[in-house]
Amino acid sequence: MMPTLLASLGYGLAITLLFASCAPLALRAHPRRMALALAAVCALLHLPILGISLLAVLRGALGDLSIVTLVFLSILFFRGPQSLLPYPRCFTLMGLAFFFLSFGVSPLHPYAWGYAPVVLTCLTGGLACLLWLRGGYAFSLALLAALLAWRLHWLDSSNLWDYLLDVPLVMTALGRDVFSGVAGRLPRAR
Amino acid sequence: MLRACFLSCHRYRRLVALPGIVCLTLWASWPAFLAPPPRFALPPLPASHPEETPRLESAVINQPDPRHVHAASIAALPDGGLFAVWFGGTDEGSTDVKIYAADYREGAWSPQRVLATPAQTIADTGRFVRKLGNPVAFVTPQGELWVVYVSVALGGWAASQLNLIVSPDLGRSWQPARRLITEPFLNLSTLVKGPPVFFENGDIGLPVYYQMAGKSGELLALSPKGEVRRVTRMDHGTRSIQPIVLVETPTRAVSLLRDTDDLPPHRVWRTETTDAGQHWSPLTQTDLPNPNSALSALRLQDGSLLAVANDVEDKRFRLSLLLSADEGRHWRVLHRFEDRESFLRNPPDIAAFRARLSEDLQHLSRMPDPEAVARNIEGNLCGTHCSWQYDYPYLIRAADGDFHLVYTWNRGLIRHLRFNETWLEKVR
Numbered sequence: 001m002m003p004t005l006l007a008s009l010g011y012g013l014a015i016t017l018l019f020a021s022c023a024p025l026a027l028r029a030h031p032r033r034m035a036l037a038l039a040a041v042c043a044l045l046h047l048p049i050l051g052i053s054l055l056a057v058l059r060g061a062l063g064d065l066s067i068v069t070l071v072f073l074s075i076l077f078f079r080g081p082q083s084l085l086p087y088p089r090c091f092t093l094m095g096l097a098f099f100f101l102s103f104g105v106s107p108l109h110p111y112a113w114g115y116a117p118v119v120l121t122c123l124t125g126g127l128a129c130l131l132w133l134r135g136g137y138a139f140s141l142a143l144l145a146a147l148l149a150w151r152l153h154w155l156d157s158s159n160l161w162d163y164l165l166d167v168p169l170v171m172t173a174l175g176r177d178v179f180s181g182v183a184g185r186l187p188r189a190r
Numbered sequence: 191m192l193r194a195c196f197l198s199c200h201r202y203r204r205l206v207a208l209p210g211i212v213c214l215t216l217w218a219s220w221p222a223f224l225a226p227p228p229r230f231a232l233p234p235l236p237a238s239h240p241e242e243t244p245r246l247e248s249a250v251i252n253q254p255d256p257r258h259v260h261a262a263s264i265a266a267l268p269d270g271g272l273f274a275v276w277f278g279g280t281d282e283g284s285t286d287v288k289i290y291a292a293d294y295r296e297g298a299w300s301p302q303r304v305l306a307t308p309a310q311t312i313a314d315t316g317r318f319v320r321k322l323g324n325p326v327a328f329v330t331p332q333g334e335l336w337v338v339y340v341s342v343a344l345g346g347w348a349a350s351q352l353n354l355i356v357s358p359d360l361g362r363s364w365q366p367a368r369r370l371i372t373e374p375f376l377n378l379s380t381l382v383k384g385p386p387v388f389f390e391n392g393d394i395g396l397p398v399y400y401q402m403a404g405k406s407g408e409l410l411a412l413s414p415k416g417e418v419r420r421v422t423r424m425d426h427g428t429r430s431i432q433p434i435v436l437v438e439t440p441t442r443a444v445s446l447l448r449d450t451d452d453l454p455p456h457r458v459w460r461t462e463t464t465d466a467g468q469h470w471s472p473l474t475q476t477d478l479p480n481p482n483s484a485l486s487a488l489r490l491q492d493g494s495l496l497a498v499a500n501d502v503e504d505k506r507f508r509l510s511l512l513l514s515a516d517e518g519r520h521w522r523v524l525h526r527f528e529d530r531e532s533f534l535r536n537p538p539d540i541a542a543f544r545a546r547l548s549e550d551l552q553h554l555s556r557m558p559d560p561e562a563v564a565r566n567i568e569g570n571l572c573g574t575h576c577s578w579q580y581d582y583p584y585l586i587r588a589a590d591g592d593f594h595l596v597y598t599w600n601r602g603l604i605r606h607l608r609f610n611e612t613w614l615e616k617v618r
Contacts, residue, residue, distance in 0.1 A: 004316050051309070052318060060318025060343035063377045102374045104404025107426050111374045115420040118222045125215025132211065133204050144211060147218040157371035158417045167376055 003064055003156045004055075010065035011058050012042035013073035014168075034077070064156060066166040067149040071142035083138055091139075092177050095170030098161070114161035121147060121160065228411065228420075229440040229466045230395070231331070231388040235491060236591040244613035248555045251276075251292050251299050251596065251604040254562035258282060258570055259290070261324040262596040262604040263385070266588035267360050268333060271295045274596055275305060275325040275337055276604050282323075283346070289325045289339050293361060299606070306367065311341055311353055314366035318343045323350060326382045326584075330394055332414050335360050338370070338382050338396060348402045350381045354416050370418055372410060378402060380410075383432040383484055385586060387467075390440065393419055395467060397445070399431040407433030407447050409467045424470040428452075430459040436489045436518070441466045444517050446487055446497070447473070449480040456480050456503045460518050478512065478521040479503045486585040486595075487518075496614075497521065498583035498595055507534060509580040509597060513618065524617045527595075527607065528580040537575035544568065547600075554605070567602035 016038045020027040027033050045055040065073075075083045101108045113120050124143050132140040146163040149155065155162060251274050252259050262276035272294035279287030289306035292299050308319045323340035330336055335357040340350045352370040357363060372380040384397035387409075394412045399405070400423070407424040424433055430447035437443045443466070447459040457475040478485075478499060483506050485499035495514040500506045501523065507530040512521040538546065547567060551560045571577055583597040592610050599605040 007316075052312060056312055056316055057318045059316060060312075061376070063371070099375050103402055104400050104406050104423065104426050109421075109423045109426075112421050112423070115418065116222045116225055118219050121215055121219035121222070125211060125218070128215075129208055129211050132207055135204075140211075144214055147214055151218045151221075153417075155371075156369055158419070159371065159374075161374050162371060165374070 002154045006067075006070060006154060007059050007064050008042050008045055008055055010070045010073060011045055011055060012038055013070070013077050014065075015041045015045075017073065017076055038077070062168060063166065064162070066169060067146040067154070067163045068142040069166055069169040071145050072138070072169070075138050089177060092170065092173040095165055095173065098165060099167070099170065111159065111161055114159035117160045124160070124164065226391065227466070227468070228389045228391060228393060230437045230443060231390045232437060232440065233388075233489075234589065236587050236589055238491075238591055238611060242610050242612045244610065244616045246607065246609040246613050249299060249606040249608075250555050250557040250599075251302070251606050252278065252290065253302050254557075254559045254566060254602075256280065256286070256288075257566035258601055259604050260598045260601060261383070261582050262598065263326045263328075263584045264586055264594050264596045264606070265327040265329050265335065266586055266594065267329060267335070268589075269360065270588075270590070271360070272588070272594060273327055273335060273361050274299075274604065274606065275327045275339075276596075276598075277322055277325060277339075283321055283342075285321050287322045289322055289337070291327075291337075291361070294606075305337065305364070306339060306353070306355060308341070311367050314355075315353065315369045317369055320344065323347065324381060324383055326385065326396075328386050328394075329360075330414060331388055331392060333360075334358050336394075336416075340381050345378075347381065349378045351377050352380050352382060352398065354412075356416065368416060370410075370412075370416070372398070372418060372421065373400070375402075380408070381431075383582075384434045384486070385488075385584070387435045387437050387443065389466070395435065397433040397435050399433065401431055401450075404428055405431050405450050407431060407445060407461075409433070409435060409445075411467075422467055422470065424461050425459075425473050430473060432484050434485065434487045435467070436487060436495055438489065438493070438517075443467065444495070445470065446476070446485060446495075446518055448482065448484055450482055454503070456482065458485060458499065458518075462517070474519075476514075476519055476521065478514075478518075481505055484582045486583040488585055488587055496585070496593075498527070498585050498597070500581060502531075505534070505577065505579075506581040507531060507578045509583060511617065524614075527597075528578075528599075530578040533578060537577060540568070540572055540576060543572060543576035554599070554603070557603070563602055567600045570601035 046053050102111050128140045128143040150160045150163040256278040258281050259278040264274045275291045277287050278290050288304050290302045291305040292302045311319045319341040321342050325339035327337045337355050342349050353367045355367045356365045371377050379400050379402040380398050382398045387395040392414045396410045398408050398410045405428045410421050411419040413419050429451035432448040433445045435445045444462045449456045458478040458480045459473045460476045461470045461473050463470050479501050481504050483500045487497035495518050497512045501510045502508050509528040510523050511525040514521045581598050585595045587593050595607040
């Protein structure tokens with residue numbers, strides 16, 4: 001029940017934010033419209049089309065979103081992108097390295113560390129402390145929420161990594177880094 | 191006063207939150223501190239009946255519809271019965287493939303029944319599924335019958351995921367399917383083939399394999415509730431899949447793996463663990479040929495290993511019973527269950543194939559509608575020429591001491607062979 005609820009909320013938030021970015025004046029400036037759009041999207045996700053709901057297709061193809069992604073989406077929804085700053089760039093590189101190693105091309109298998117994760121939980125907690133002290137409250141809260149959700153087993157997975165990272169999050173972060181890198185190199189318009 | 195306190199807290203809020211973060215971290219990591227290192231549970235000793243006469247019995251489990259069947263596994267039930275599962279459909283990987291099951295009670299196999307479909311798996315897991323694949327059935331130490339089966343949402347077998355269905359009453363009723371989350375990248379690429387091993391703490395060690403960019407065997411540990419507890423990879427690279435784990439002591443086990451290497455010689459791979467599966471030694475080749483096909487094995491009471499495999503480097507026209515007295519390094523053939531080597535140099539045309547197939551089907555065992563079976567097999571195995579194929583063995587030993595082998599017979603039948611210890615001693 002909880003994994004389905006969280007998946008519905010996560011994909012609902014993502015789709016609503018996509019709509020809001022396409023029509024910022026119609027949605028973003030009106031919190032009530034945003035809330036209504038989110039409720040409508042969440043309901044539509046469960047609607048069976050040709051015998052299968054969009055939520056089942058998304059969960060089948062992409063899996064469940066991590067808790068960190070859910071927290072980020074919630075912050076984006078309620079507070080806007082500025083609340084996610086400062087953004088640690090090393091996060092994208094770590095995510096890419098993690099997924100690359102999981103393909104079985106090297107003896108390292110970091111995903112296995114996420115099952116009995118004394119080291120990983122301590123690292124996550126330590127990183128949350130560090131980020132909190134440096135003012136990165138959003139990231140710190142996201143990591144702590146992931147630890148809490150993992151301990152309470154809110155997703156289908158029992159691996160802490162699945163609460164911290166997911167492919168859409170890392171790909172979005174990569175896209176953002178590449179876009180901001182390219183945009184930074186472009187000559188500014190006068 | 192209050193205002194001063196608030197401002198002070200606000201100023202130091204970064205520090206005030208730290209004890210909370212530390213407490214949450216310790217609480218999250220606490221169960222992992224308490225977990226003892228896992229040890230293998232030794233398989234129970236089967237009954238021994240040395241006075242029996244040698245016995246090798248044959249049966250066919252499936253019906254002619256669907257036309258293509260594959261990847262059977264069999265479980266010995268605590269009540270003395272047997273339970274077999276396999277997948278069947280128009281073809282391997284087609285969207286009409288379902289998981290079928292049958293029970294063996296009072297000396298005969300029941301009619302097959304559908305155990306899982308893509309639609310049912312979607313309904314149970316809330317996740318899209320396009321096709322189904324390998325199922326493995328086994329009874330847990332808690333007495334539940336489990337079936338773990340492969341499903342694919344998008345792409346080929348490299349995009350496989352695992353699902354678990356549990357029967358608390360040995361196959362009479364089934365709980366909804368659950369998705370096992372085993373990989374980080376979209377949970378892609380875990381498949382199952384071999385029988386499980388068990389741990390002293392009740393965990394179930396399921397030999398699975400990964401085949402995307404790399405290919406390797408893995409030992410997946412599941413809790414008695416079906417939660418994934420840990421995973422260890424046996425190798426990295428692209429040379430081995432489908433591990434069979436053979437426990438020797440609470441900490442030692444050998445694993446045999448199917449060869450997927452491009453380079454010859456094509457041999458079964460071998461690795462071993464001395465810490466109950468937490469680490470595995472580098473792979474070494476055995477002297478058992480392997481044509482990139484699944485094998486099955488078990489450990490006998492005297493410590494020797496008994497395997498059923500296609501002991502050739504190419505094709506799957508032969509299926510043999512083999513024995514190793516040195517932990518799987520060297521093997522000798524005890525018996526050929528199937529052998530069509532004589533056809534290798536002269537592949538049969540359809541007429542010759544039909545004649546031989548008809549003869550085989552008459553001798554195989556009783557089955558419904560042998561003509562339909564023959565048509566299915568011809569459709570599955572004949573192009574310009576025809577070929578024979580006996581593969582995907584799955585070998586277990588029941589509590590009464592009898593050995594049960596199921597395998598795919600020319601892609602059209604699931605054959606069950608039952609032999610006793612006396613027969614094994616005779617061929618040894």
